[in-house]
Amino acid sequence: MLRLSLRTRRSLFPYLLLGPGLLWLIVFYLIPILSQGYVSLQTGNIEQGYTFNWAFHVYSDALSEYGAQFARSFGYAAVATVLCLIISFPLAYYIAFKSRHKNILLLLIVLPFFTNYLVRTIAWQTILADDGWVVHFLQNVGLLSHDGRLLATRTAVIAGITYNFLPFMALPLYVSLEKIDRRLIEAATDLYASRATAFRKVTLPLALPGIFAGSLLTFIPAVGDFINAQFLGTSRQYMIGNVIQSKFLVIADYPTAAALSFVLMFVILAAVLLYARALGTRNLQDAAI
């Protein structure tokens, strides 16, 4: 039997722990990515088949053709993320600091997940429908003109994304707020901070890890989402996810779909890195301790 020194075993141990996750990533992430990378550089069509020929022009063509959908995706996702944050923060704050029924309220937040994503979004179709009560009500109070509609508008798509991803913002926010020791806020008020200043100088910085995590969990899937645009919007609201979806599943233009996926991935990565930089990940780590 191979006898390893304690030191060697110690240094191997982390890799042992990493093993299963690493294997998972290789099989279900690295390999598919490489194969998609391979596909993205092919040309041809579905009848005659695709051939690999380092076709980098697929990327530039895809970008120039679908620039609008890209911009729209990032715009919608950003607005929805900000809306989620604005709605979730007071909600999470209330549950963490003021509520006596935390568990019930948390359950209510995740309760929509008990229903299928698609079904929930289609339900919104009914809610926002032209002859639905929401539209009637808004028309009656004058917030919507008489031929105004909600369905098939940008507002509907953003509202749908906000609704569908709200729990991804609210839960991490709740966790980071819940962790804050009340005595820190007392200490701040003891040191001449008003309630507002204590919030700004203590609560908010300590909630940053939650804001960071929640924003990423909301923004990243929202950028790639196509369900909301498909069911609550029209082709004029289509996001890049809709394009990729139809290229893959309808038109079977695999190279373009793969290239668009890659571009999306890299832009998201760049955006996340910029965001992390702006918030200061080092401070985030320290605050998390």
Added chain:
Amino acid sequence: MDSDVTAPPADGPDIRLDRVVKRFGETVAVDGLTVDIERGAFYALLGPSGCGKTTTLRMIGGFEDPTEGTVFLGGRNVTDLPPYKRDVNTVFQSYALFPHLDVQHNVAFGLERRKVGKNDVKKRVAEVLEMTQLTGYEKRKPAQMSGGQQQRVALARALVNRPKALLLDEPLGALDLRLRKQLQIELKRIQKEVGITFVHVTHDQEEAMTMADRIAVMNEGHIEQAGSATELYETPATEFVASFLGDCNLIDGDLRSRDGVVADFRTHDGAHLRVPSERIDPALNGSPVRVGVRPEKLTLLPADVPAPDGANVLRGRIEIASFLGTAIQYVVHTAGGEEFTAIEQNRLGGGVHSLGPGRDVLLAWDPAHSILVAKGGTHAGA
């Protein structure tokens, strides 16, 4: 409530609580507490767990609103002021240091809120860090420091604001014994140096006695007795105080005569004890009382030796004699059925002279060392 709430004069006590009551639902945490804390005093609030020490301190700091009563700071009624408008600072038991800020910014927090100039902040933080021996730790985060260091940061963070008074809630509770002793001395030194009032909450009588100029012994939401350590130890007003500060041997009985310089006390089993009349609190009038004596005030004599003239004497038999090095501790079963503890200094060495278990003995003490207290843990004045 009576309306004769009077603010203390401006040069009077720094902190005054006037008949303060705090209820949490059914629980009465603080029950009609009145106290005056002099300017510059090191004042200890001492009492068992749950007696309302923290609640009292939190009402001074402004974190709890009294249900009844008034709080004065420096002659001003502050009962309705929030913490950030009170010129006192708290050192929390858990320290409550801001985890996202380094030592420098933790300590500067209060000064920055009060818009002290940048240069002044720097200077004062450096000063207070030197006083608390933290120079060189400016850039550390609280998580990177030991318990004792964190405790000093908490102290520095409060002291740097030069408040009228500093409130300390068991500031040394989480530390080990050695560090606690060391920081007790340091705290005392710092208090002398800055000269501001310290209100120190503790349930450790030894800590209170080493550090404080004045101690208020609390029980069930009120103050049993306040005074210097010597006063509380030598002339406790209540049975609770007598037994909470150090050991005290107590025996039931009745006061017979209270005329003249010494009063006559007859124990439940018929022995006569003398108590100095001046020790008898008029408030005790008629209520059941007990006589007490501290273990170190007792002399043990063999039963066949005549008792010294004028001494208080009880008969008994030694149950246990333990050699403690500097002293020998005896547990004596008295004729009346009490268990008395006596401590004799080990002057003659080696236990050669010591009396063994089973010996009949006399317990003798100077009547001047007798303690007279109301029976039970109730407040003498109530």
